[in-house]
Amino acid sequence: MTRSGRNPDKRVRTAKKRTASQTRWLERQLNDPYVKQAKAEGYRSRAAYKLIELDEKFSILRQASRVVDLGIAPGGWAQVVRKKKPRAGIVGIDLLETDPIEGVTILQMDFMADEAPPALEAALDGPPDLVMSDMAANTVGHKQTDHLRTMGLVEAAAWFAVETLEKGGTFVAKVLAGGTDKDLLDLLKKHFKTVKHAKPPASRKGSSEWYVVAQGFKGRD
Numbered sequence: 001m002t003r004s005g006r007n008p009d010k011r012v013r014t015a016k017k018r019t020a021s022q023t024r025w026l027e028r029q030l031n032d033p034y035v036k037q038a039k040a041e042g043y044r045s046r047a048a049y050k051l052i053e054l055d056e057k058f059s060i061l062r063q064a065s066r067v068v069d070l071g072i073a074p075g076g077w078a079q080v081v082r083k084k085k086p087r088a089g090i091v092g093i094d095l096l097e098t099d100p101i102e103g104v105t106i107l108q109m110d111f112m113a114d115e116a117p118p119a120l121e122a123a124l125d126g127p128p129d130l131v132m133s134d135m136a137a138n139t140v141g142h143k144q145t146d147h148l149r150t151m152g153l154v155e156a157a158a159w160f161a162v163e164t165l166e167k168g169g170t171f172v173a174k175v176l177a178g179g180t181d182k183d184l185l186d187l188l189k190k191h192f193k194t195v196k197h198a199k200p201p202a203s204r205k206g207s208s209e210w211y212v213v214a215q216g217f218k219g220r221d
Helices: 020-030 033-041 048-058 076-084 115-124 143-164 184-193
Strands: 065-069 089-094 103-107 130-133 172-177 192-196 212-215
Touching: 033 048, 033 172, 048 172, 048 192, 048 212, 065 076, 065 143, 076 089, 089 115, 103 115, 103 192, 115 143, 130 143, 143 172, 143 184, 143 212, 184 212
Parallel strands: 065 089, 065 130, 089 103, 130 172
Antiparallel strands: 172 212, 192 212
């Protein structure tokens, strides 16, 4: 305790097998209020609060009844949907293994595989009214390459939304600093009534992530 009665930030000693960057990450986790809140409220990750905050601003979940969660692992976003819309049908997909979530169908497969989109559609009783993506490509350490790979996933997610969403539906996805690329932004503006960018408070200040929220799907020609 300090003289003011407050607990100082937790410090983590650098172990022999832990790098300095790993130690800094661990310290950040231990001192992150969103991490502590997620643990207290039973969410699997702090990312749950990004969706909660986006929903507070854009009412993303208000009309959600059939939801596709792209990049579901570890499951925080799906948990939020289950809590706010317990009767909604939810299907998620991820390359990583994801622990089961009651009421959620989870597919462990590559979203970019040809068989993935039809598998997601088949898991719901009808067209989704919300497609949400928190996907990001595994980084290789080259900033431009990492950006292109992640935005490639975002573009694939957007096309999936355009090809499957019910009229009036919503698409929300993680993008990187600079927002949505022009071609993708043009695609979203063509098919949705409103397209906005937001950085929820739960996104770390030093993070390059933003979110694009496209609402009011106009339907397919």
